[in-house]
Every structure is written in C-alpha cells, then in structure tokens.
Amino acid sequence: MAKVKIHSKEIPVKTIGRLSQYRRALLICTLKGKTHIFSHEIAAIQHVTAVQVRRDLMLIGFNGSLKQGYNIRNLIDVISEILDYEEGVNVAIFGLGNFGRALFNYFYGKRSQLRIVATFDSNTEKIGTEYNKVYCYSPYRVEEIVKKKNIKIAILTVPPKRALEVAKKLVDAGIKGILNYTSTPIDVPDDVFLDEYDMITTMEKAAFFVKMNELKL
C-alpha cells in the first residue's frame, strides 16, 4: 500500500500524513483570523519545504492564487473531504496500562471524527469498570464487541507477549486498522492498515546518532 488514488492521481502515502499536518496548521491560522496563506508559510509552520507543500497541494488538485496564496478555509475543506470519514470512526484501546490510559486521554474528545468507544484489558479488576465513561471489556469479548460497536481501528498497548495473539483476534474480528505500540511486530492482511511505532527502537536510534555526532567532532 504505497500509493493511493485520488481524483485519478497517485498520491504518496507520506503526502496523506502531511495533509493531516497542514490541516492542523491551517486550523490554527483561521483562529488568528488569517484567510489566505502562502506555501512558504505553511512550510515554515510544519517543517517541510515550500516546494513540497505546493507539490502536495497539486496532487490533490488544489489551486491557489498567485498573489494571495491559498484560501485557508477552502483548503481545510478539501483536505477534510479527503481525510475524513463521514460518519466518524470508532476506535478501541487494547491494554489499559499506563500507556493505554495515556493514549486514551490524549485522544479523548480531541477529534470528534475519532471516537474511543471501548477499552479491553485482561486485568479482572479493570474489566467491568468505566474509564472516562468508556466501558472496559474482557479480551474474551473482542469479536463480539468489535462487531457490535462497529470498531474499525484498534490501538494496541498490550504487553509485548500478548501482541500477536491479540492482533490475530482483532483481524479475525474484522478490524480495519491497527496502531501497534507494543515492541512486538505484528503481521496483518493487506487490507488492514498497520502503523507500528516502537519507542525502544526510536530511543536506540537516537542514542546511535548522538554517538555518531560526537565521534565526528
């Protein structure tokens, strides 16, 4: 899944990510009363080049004016039409440990598009309780609840040893996207979106570059 077709043009996956970022920058600009913006201004807020902004906008077929730049309101609308899911998306968190709860709080109420509608944890003390008004279910009920609540995306924060098993269950239950924050890489069919972010790897990479830079001196 490397490119995506929109308006019969191929759009790089990375452009999709940037569009989301552009939109956030644009929303802030509207709050300040700005109505138009130049590519280099967007570029300065996010850290990309002005060329990349123009190229991304070209790909989605959005045109600016030569002297005023891009109409912010229109651009937000066009990006939203591409990114957003009309009826919103139901999300569930699997693993209500520290990290799961943090992610919960991070999202809760931030974007109405993305609704956290259930949590799952194998700890019997948590099962049956509510966390911020969202019920915590036993992992045994994954299939049932995913279907009943029409959950499309799963945030995976279970212990690394459980990751594979839970992921399999999720796929079987018909989940459409998984954000895997465990350190265990998982495999999913092609039609399931997967994002894996491993903090240990990131930290080790950071440490490595720190070392490299010191050696250069």
Add this chain to the structure above:
Amino acid sequence: MAKVKIHSKEIPVKTIGRLSQYRRALLICTLKGKTHIFSHEIAAIQHVTAVQVRRDLMLIGFNGSLKQGYNIRNLIDVISEILDYEEGVNVAIFGLGNFGRALFNYFYGKRSQLRIVATFDSNTEKIGTEYNKVYCYSPYRVEEIVKKKNIKIAILTVPPKRALEVAKKLVDAGIKGILNYTSTPIDVPDDVFLDEYDMITTMEKAAFFVKMNELKL
C-alpha cells in the same frame, strides 16, 4: 542526515532502526537456546524480507555461514557495538503528564543503556517531588540540570503550545537528541537528532486508509 558511515560504508538510516529490531528478536532467540539463525527466520520475526536482512547485515559487514546461517551471539555483539553508547546515555522527560509518565514507566529499567535521570514539569505541585526515585525539576532549571547531569536525549511530552519554547531551551542547553511526541513540529540544528511522532496524524492516516479500503469494495 540520511546515511551514516560505518566501516567506511554508507548505511541507510532505516537500516539502523532495523538493526535495533533484529537485536531484540535475536535476544529472544538466545533465551530459547538457539545459537544460529537464517535470514528468513529473522525476517519472519520482524516483518521484513529475507533479502533485506541479508542486505542490512552485508552493510555492517557481518557474515553468516552457508549451512547454519548467522551466529546469533556474534551478531548481537556486532549490532551492539554499532548501536550502543559505551557509558550509556542520560535521558530526561519534559512534561510529566499522562503521556510523560507512561513513557517513563515504559522505559524505566528496560535498557540500562538508556537512563532516565531527570524529569521536568511546570506544575508546581510536581516540582520537587520524585517519580520513581527520579526528581522533578522546574523548567527554569533546564539549562543547569541538562549540563550538570549530562543529559543527551530529551523526551518531549509538554502541551503543544509549549513545545517550541521548550525545544529551543533544550537546544540552547546542548541537548543532542529530541523525541518529540507533541503535535507541534519543532526545528533543531542539523547536529541534533530529531524524531517526531504525531499520534493525531497517525490516527487520521489510519482512518483515511480504512475509508479507502472500504471504497474499493
């Protein structure tokens, strides 16, 4: 900072990340008593192709045997020599909110290489307390403490509005790497490692792909 020289060979940044992952897979294998492993076995654990594993190992100059594959112990040592920082690396967390605490717990004690030696928060109730035996400082003391404790890497989990300001302070104080988990993109000089991971963008991307896949049906 796109490639890195090791043994006079150019190594892609992504390879560095995979080496870290390979090592983790290998460590698990040694626990199971395995001594040798084939490229396709490593590939199956992480989700990359066998070719990519072989290519990565070629780049770091590690040789396997034709019939047994790669010696796990030796490979771990070679990867460690590349990745690890002899004296370890001191890390600090900036912003002890839910997310900051979750990251703290995630790392605490996991890798002796990476030591969390300080936390910072602007909440006066947190300043001066200890969280898991690590002192929480006022942001006013960033420069002083970063230097005194030789902190090389910063985990940034402050509110998005503070991100730019704190990042600037960190760079001024001589930090060498920043992992930015706020939704505000920051800019750093070339010699500072930067990793940005924005969960909102990731979720929106996930929702987008879910939508795309449904439209295909």
Add this chain to the structure above:
DNA sequence: ACAGTATTGTTATTTATTTAACAATAATGA
C-alpha cells in the same frame, strides 16, 4: 508601458530505499 518581483504549478532530476536477480558455495543423497 514595462522592468522587477514574488508566487504558483508542473516537469525533470536526484537521492534514497527496496526488491529482484543470480553467482558462489557447501552439504545431501542418488
């Protein structure tokens, strides 16, 4: 009227990364 300027939109080039292809090798077993 027209040179100068700043910007967009698009094509071309470059760079980075992955994937494919395949020779070399060593063990196996007919």
Add this chain to the structure above:
DNA sequence: TCATTATTGTTAAATAAATAACAATACTGT
C-alpha cells in the same frame, strides 16, 4: 560422481520520494 537443494553475499533494477528547475502569471512601482 554429480545433480539437487538451500543458503549467503552482492550487483543490478525498480520503486518511491524529495528536491531542483523553471515557465507562467499577475501585481508593483517607475
């Protein structure tokens, strides 16, 4: 002995993405 097999190591090709280059345009000030 020699074809078969499974693997590594490496070069070549393909793919993906970012960057550069630049024509087209519309406004400004002289």
